[in-house]
Amino acid sequence: MQLKHAFLVLFAPFVLFVFSGCSAANVFAKPTATLPATVAATDDAALQAAATNVVQAMALVNYKDPTPWETALLNLSNDDGKKFWQTNFDNMLKDVLAHKRIAEKVTVDQVVVAGRQTMTDAQGKVTAAAIVLVTGKMNYSDDQGEHADMPISQPMLFANTDGAWRFVEFVPPSALATPTP
Numbered sequence: 001m002q003l004k005h006a007f008l009v010l011f012a013p014f015v016l017f018v019f020s021g022c023s024a025a026n027v028f029a030k031p032t033a034t035l036p037a038t039v040a041a042t043d044d045a046a047l048q049a050a051a052t053n054v055v056q057a058m059a060l061v062n063y064k065d066p067t068p069w070e071t072a073l074l075n076l077s078n079d080d081g082k083k084f085w086q087t088n089f090d091n092m093l094k095d096v097l098a099h100k101r102i103a104e105k106v107t108v109d110q111v112v113v114a115g116r117q118t119m120t121d122a123q124g125k126v127t128a129a130a131i132v133l134v135t136g137k138m139n140y141s142d143d144q145g146e147h148a149d150m151p152i153s154q155p156m157l158f159a160n161t162d163g164a165w166r167f168v169e170f171v172p173p174s175a176l177a178t179p180t181p
Contacts, residue, residue: 048111050165059106078166099142108136128160
């Protein structure tokens, strides 16, 4: 959690800019920190693909068998991300099961890399972190009928310690707000 706290303090103003609806694509085109050798400075495509995969896995749930949904999310996550999902699976499934939701389609419109940071721990292990905002839409059906083009807007924290971007946790916009004096 130390990584998340440091990241949020450094990048909160930039992420708030993104969440406010302004386009930040050009503002964050270049990395804001030197990345470790295992993380290329131009790996936006890998980060965007990881974020897209998480949103698709997260949205594509079927109340009849949530096990593949859970497995997919765990496979896309690092250890902290796995703990996040395991802690939240029951709450997330509550509404899905109650309303017999079956997701049919997910479309990701945009993945914005809102900021990056690297940290080195006492043992010299380098971790790259990034906050991304994924927007899109999904179609699903439930006991209320068909729901088309329901909006998705999900900020997430990702980490990379081994050359692969992995989900860590959701980043609520309220956590990114800068305290006022």
